[in-house]
Amino acid sequence: DVKVTQSSRYLVKRTGEKVFLECVQDMDHENMFWYRQDPGLGLRLIYFSYDVKMKEKGDIPEGYSVSREKKERFSLILESASTNQTSMYLCASSLSSALNQPQHFGDGTRLSIL
């Protein structure tokens, strides 16, 4: 079974702080993704990566950056946290763009910015 692990289930930070959310997958997947889930808006893609050191913007990248130094790890960075970034953050991974493989999700990090 694919295991996607997010480092924190709950996180509380203050406005203006730099926040790091970490995600690790154990199945040697090429693709990794960061989403946020908000009521009534579904899952919205923030950034994704299809290879080490590669990244592409998703639909809502503003205020975020990412890092992928190793294949198994994908980090989401909030450069200067704001209250409108309070949300559930979900990391996902998938095997290969050639195979129409489903994405597998971690359990999420509920982030509150005070």
Place this chain on the structure above:
Amino acid sequence: DQQVKQNSPSLSVQEGRISILNCDYTNSMFDYFLWYKKYPAEGPTFLISISSIKDKNEDGRFTVFLNKSAKHLSLHIVPSQPGDSAVYFCAASDPRGNEKLTFGTGTRL
């Protein structure tokens, strides 16, 4: 611009009956469709998928139907069980998009 739409925010079904969850899309380039199930405080779990070359895919109690001309897909759960209570998201993939998925807003069953 919502390319994947789930117009029913919630649905109530009696145990043992059929649950039908609907999803519409606007992007004719989508060629792979998925359904995910999400319990509170957990990540979405992959349920079932269908490629655009098919019109039906079945896995146990779950069947997904795809109507390409209408740009519509549906998930049927028969028979419905209490453990099926969750939020269901449909998602679609554009082959030009590096495996990106576009999600609907979810239906709470």
